Amino acid sequence: MNLLPLLYRELWHRRVNAALAVVAIAGTVALLVAIRMLTGAAERETRRVMRDIGFNLRILPRDVDPDRFLTEGRSDKTMPADAVNRLAAAAGAFVSFNHLTPSLERLVQMGGRDAILTGLGSSVVGPGEKKQPMGFSIPEGKAFLGSTLALRLGVKAGSSIEVLGRSLEVERVLVESGSDDDVRLFTALVDAQKMLGLPGRISEIKAIDCLCLTADQDALGLLRKALSQALPEAQVLQLRGMADARARQRQAAERYSAFAVPLVLLIGAGWVGILAVLNVRERRSEIGLWRALGRGSFWIAGLVLGRAALLGGAGAALGYFLGTRLALSQGPQLYPMTAGGFVADPALLGWALLLAPGFAALASFLPAMLAVAHDPAETLRAD
Amino acid sequence: MLTCHTLVKTFAARSGKIVGLDGVSFELGRGEFLVIHGPSGSGKSTLLLTLGGMLRPSSGSLTLLGRDPYALSPSDRTRFRAESIGFVFQLFHLVPYLDVRQNILAGLPKKDPAEAERADALISELGLESRATEFPGTLSAGERQRVALARALVKRPALILADEPTGNLDPENAARVFQRLAAYRQAGGTVIVVTHGLDAAPHASRVLRLESGRIVPQPPAAHLL
Secondary structure, three states: OOHHHHHHHHHHHOHHHHHHHHHHHHHHHHHHHHHHHHHHHHHHHHHHHHHHHOOOEEEEEOOOOHHHHHHHOOOOOOEEOOHHHHHHHOOOHHHHEEEEEEEEEEEEEEOOEEEEEEEEOOOEOOOOOOOOOOOOOOOOOEEEEOHHHHHHHOOOOOOEEEEOOEEEEEEEEOOOOOOHHHHEEEEEHHHHHHHHOOOOEEOEEEEEEOOOOOHHHOHHHHHHHHHHHHOOOEEEEEOHHHHHHHHHHHHHHHHHHHHHHHHHHHHHHHHHHHHHHHHHHHOHHHHHHHHHOOOOHHHHHHHHHHHHHHHHHHHHHHHHHHHHHHHHHHHHHHOHHHHHHOOOOHHHHHHHHHHHHHHHHHHOHHHHHHHHHOOHHHHHOOO | OEEEEEEEEEEEEOOEEEEEEEEEEEEEOOOOEEEEEOOOOOOHHHHHHHHOOOOOOOEEEEEEOOEOHHHOOHHHHHHHHHHHEEEEOOOOOOOOOOOHHHHHHOOOOOOOHHHHHHHHHHHHHOOOHHHOOOOHHHOOHHHHHHHHHHHHHOOOOOEEEEEOOOOOOOHHHHHHHHHHHHHHHHOOOEEEEEEOOOOOHHHOOEEEEEEOOEEEOOOOHHHHO
16 A cells, blocks of 8 residues: 555544644744744844944045044045946945945035035945835935024025035924934035035945944944955944944844744744654654565665654644634734735745654654564564 | 474573474475464464564574575565565554555556556455545455455465464454455465464364474364364
């Protein structure tokens, strides 16, 4: 008799044991699928939160004096605007940096006092990424005004302002931030370059550090090394508090996954393994009989491992649907900022169908070896 | 057909070494019906499984159909056993999730239409037609043993080894089993039955007595029968 029909008949005969095994595997797969989807959502949410916190890297021309830059908050040195494209094109640049955003910044007089004119270019993200741009995307001829500056000038959205001989329409007045953004005039990079008479020049590239290493792991050393290879005419400053917060948040999420996934796998494997041992114990005389009837070790092992693989396939499918359902129903409440990102991932079903039978077979390996090594004389001897 | 010489089988136990077989020697010719009887614990099942290539002796030699089964590789021994020996056990050992016909066919090493026809003939001969699609759990003890007997007979082995085949049967069913084994012998097969009683003796060509793992002199036939 062929093994497969035999496996189906045995599963139906011992359906309670089989159902428990499917539940064990489905539970494991469901938890893993839900963890994977929720971890993905946590990462999305973390990225969103971190992105909203802002850039944590400032890439400056090499001849900027960091001492003076930090004292004054800006520098009058510039570098070519195509530096951002050269950095983006450098091999491995996006391993260390992302959301490369060129800007040009100068102090200007507005309403009789200093204001910060900031021209922002488009963000450049890693190849194949669909990240939303950091900061603002400002059309040419438009301006975003900090709240204090708007109050000083007595303008609101829709008003026109004159800056360095150029007329701009106020697109938005920003909410009060408590930072120097409140006295900032944001324009398109090209407008700022024209107003300042610095065509094709930028004063810095703002970016986000992708390494997510904390200060004790010398992230800055690695960033400087990467930048020196990609853009030798620049230097990098790291806003360490923000970078550390981002790194710690990300590492905490990774530690959670690193702990939860093996734990779930271990519990699932233990459960499936125990059920397989019980099944083999219950079938001792049957296994002895198959031996007596001339079945070899591979065939006997196939009886146990094939059963495990079939249960694994059923558990994988069921677990995928349960885990997806769980994540889709609970995830949006847990991660409301990125609730729209919760969608069923068919690739996870493929992985589950591929890995769960192997996982179940692995968990049943020891019972299978016990079955193979089992002395049939022990159960067949009536004397 | 079969020659065993000073077969010894010992088992390790907490209380020390247990001797299952203690120098068993005999010869068996083709077409014989040998009954080995003895009290419980005398080593009958141990001897039967040793002769069947399922329990390696601690020492001694065994030749079955011109070969020493224990000199064969495990896979060759498995094949040899499947092709040459049919087992019948006291506890039937039917596969619980296969029906009567499937249990009988499970005894076949390969799928063969001729043997499948023979299985149907045996079902009919042993009065199991109405039970052919039933599962072992619904059968009486006598029916189960007939299924086990059919499973052993279906592949027409050179040797049938039966371990207390009527231990759980009423006299009527027990007689039926022995009659079928005797018929098998008449057709040229060889049978060894181990049993604690002497119900099979009238069908036997030879009777041996086993006590404490040894073949002992047989009481006079009149006392046996």
